[in-house]
Every structure is written in C-alpha cells, then in structure tokens.
Amino acid sequence: MSPPPTTTGSRGRPRTRRLRLLVRRHSQPRPLRPGRVDLLSDLATAWDDDEPPLSERELVFTGQTLLIAGHETTTNVIGKMVALLLADRRRWERLLADPSLVPLAVEEALRFDAEPGIGVPAPGEMRLDRSPNPHLAFGAGPHACLGQELVRTELRTVLHVLLRRLPSLELAAPTADLRRLEGLAVGGLSEVPVRW
Template structure:
C-alpha cells in the first residue's frame, strides 16, 4: 500500500494544458502520492484522492460525510464556499429535512422511466434550438445555441419556472459555484435574492397550482406522498435549478467537443446511432473537466484507504475525473472508446449523495447528440481544438464557447 508523502501542498485545482486534456500531474499522483496534500483557493489544506478505488470508497463510505463539511475545522474551497455550498441556508434546510427522506420525496420524479418519457420533449426542444442556430448562420457557438438553453428549458419546465428568467439562474449559479470570482458578501446577497425569487414562485403556485414538480411536492398530489414544507420547497427549487442546468450544459458542450476533436469519433457514432447511449457514458468518463474540482468529504474518523491514511477531521477532495482515468481501473484508460461496456464511471458520484438528477442529465445529453447527428451530420469544429478555452474559477470547468460549422 502506498503511503501519502508529506510534501509542500500542491496548489489545487491542478492546471491542465488545454480545455480537453487532463492535468499532467494526475498520473504522477495516482502512481506516487494518491492521497496528496493540496492547498485550496481559500488557503485551507485538504487531501486529494486521485485513484478510482480511493475516490469510490470516500464517496460511499459513511466514515466520510458531506454533512461534516459544515464544521468549523472543515476546509473551505474559497472565502465564499462555506456560505455558498455546504453551510448555506439552502443546505441547512435540506439537511434538516433528512437527506434520505428528501431524496425519497424528490427522487421519484427523476427515475429513468420518467426521463425516458421526457425524451421526445427534450429532442423537440433541441430541434427548435438547432433550427434557430442554423438560421443565424455559421460559424455558431454551440454553447449558447444548444448546450446551455436546452437543460435550462427542461428544468424550468419541470419546475414551472418562466424560461425568461434563465439568465438570472446563470448569474446566481456562477456565484454559488465560484472558487475565486466572488466575495462572501456577494454570495450572501445572491443567496438572499435567489431565496426571495423561489419564495415568490412557491407562493404563486400555492395560489394557482399547476402540473409542475413544485406544485406536486407542495400538495402531495399524484403519488408525491406527504406535502413538503414551505422552506424545504424553496430550498428544493434552488437546488434543482442550480444542479439542473449548469453542469449538464457543460457536459453537452464537452461531449461534442471531444467527438469533433478527433472526427473519427463523430463519424463512428454517425454511422451507428445505436452507440449514442454508450457514447454519452464514455464522454462522462473520458472528459477531464466536466467534474473539474471534484466532490468534498469530511473524514469522521481515521480511515485506511488503499492509497493511504486519512486522519480524522481531514477534508478530502475526491477527483472523479482523475479516478475515471485511473490506469489500474480501466482498460485503455486514456482512449475514448465509444462502445465501452461496462462503464462504472464516477462522473455523477456514487453512494447516498450521488447526483439525484443523473437520469435527467443522461436524457438531455442523449437527446442533444441524437438531434445533432440527425440534423447536422457534417458538424465540425470551426477552430482548432487547442484553441478551446474553459471557464476558470468555478467548481466545474465548462467551455466558454464551442465554435462549430457544418
């Protein structure tokens, strides 16, 4: 078993050579220091896990908790992090509901069966967005033309939120997901604005119920079970709006970028649309930046991992992206195999805090890819792949833009 070496903490997140490539230090850390000390943008130190087995264990083992991240001795990602992510009013409200109970109440609306039924609507919206993008002419930016508006449309429709408000969600989510861009005061202001918006929305639905998810949760109708309390409804709306568009938008753009960066990949799935499902899964595994920062956990007790020891009270950063490239866990880990089976990647996490909306994200990615293949079979990058740039200073690293032509 490799032991963590005590060295000067690495600055985290690690720097990648380009938007589509992994950080070069990953492979070295997996081999020589899989439980490495890192310094976060806040100045706090944590332990970075880079191997598949270690990351999977930390995300699913109860000795590593998410709730512990609100403790005073837990590391913060940035000056605003403790307020924005783990100890925000939204997080405290959801924790008070009881995580298992909350997932039971909300999770039934994100089953694979329900998302499959949603697929035709997703593709219809993608068709409209492609129509508008083509009408504007080429080259086009696939991020603003399709990748961002599609998941916004879907989650807004599910929650009964006016699509016209989507730019407000973009602004709020950028602040909540920041590592370096915003102050704690700016974050608290955004929290208050977002909570006020959701409160107004929930009150409006209580006065005039609709057929959206928030209405069903507040009334307990249509098999939703017990009605959800007001504060929990507000927090749930915030959580789903944040999680329901930003990450998926990044995944869609990065998936297309990887397929077009080596156009033989695009041609392969174009020739065999039956590969769409496995292509989406492999894109989630292969991309190094969609889950750029990783997930944080707090060690409740001294824990021996295959890669080393984690002392109690330590904050760990679980790099799912590095784990998904672990040479010991995957055959041809650095190759993008569009037919890879099985593919137990960790892009959505694993265990009790894995991403609740992953069936929705998969449905949107599959729908977007199916429409692009059908409508724009000659799609190609309008710039060299090396020119693509990712956003910096966020917990995720989505592309700034994806110039394409056809």
C-alpha cells in the first residue's frame, strides 16, 4: 500500500509530515472507552488467526486515505459547488425560490464539476433541474466511491443551510479570479471569497 498524495512541492512535504504524525498519534491503541467509536484504534487492535494486525505504516496510510477521502474531497467540492451556483446569480435565486431543487442542484454541480476525460463528455450547460442526471463524479461499478451517499447528504445540508441563513450570499470576486488549487489529490479552489 503506498501513501496517497496530499500535496506536492516544497509546501506539500511539511503538510504530509504533519498529517502522518497526526494519524500516527491517533492510531496508537488507547484504553477502551464505552460508547466511543474509534476507527483507528479498532484497526490498530483488530486481527484474527489468518491475518496479522496492520503495521504502523499501514495504519498511517489508511488514516491518511480516510482523511483525504472523507474531508479534503468534501470541503473542496463544497467550495466549487458554491462558486458554481453563485457564478450566475439566477441559479442562487432559483434555489431560494424553490429549495426542493437542492438535491438536483447538488447532482448537477457534481456532474458539471467532473473533469472531462475518456468517455466523460464536457459538461455543457448547467441546469439545476436536470433529471435524470447520470454523471460519473463518484465513478461507477467496482470503482464507485464508497462515501458517495455521505457526500451527497453533506452537500445538500450545506446548501440548505446557506440558502436559509445567507440568502444574500454572493461572490466577492469575479469568477475569472478564482484559482484552482494545484498539486492536490483532489481538485479545489484556493479560496471562494463571498459577501452577504
């Protein structure tokens, strides 16, 4: 098992080192605490007669993968989704007028953001009411993202909360000024300046 790339370049090495130290510290076995779910401790102590326990290196790489897949990807998708929706104020206004479109808008943002590639068509026009919406943002078949339903739930929740609490939300910079993050395992924007 090889470590997942989190960043590259001179700034990436210290971040990766800190992430490894954090995961290493949290993967050390700790006294059992009733009622507390602790995945890394469970992985550190889980073994059976057929399989030895995971090595520290395997635990660290597993923890890194979980953090990147479960946190970094979702936070980046939230930023990109908000930027996509605010890039054309009519999209935001439509969701304010009809919050029942949020699940479809989330799927459309996922479809629209997916990188075109082999067998993946360019996104074309963004339509908040597209249904059905068979996109490949989470892969397919044996390569499908295991956390896709959690991500969908998180994106819908974030969007509902932003619409309810910050209806006047708007981009505070032109979309042309939004910069993509370079060197991450997953794409994102370096920042999404907003005002309300």
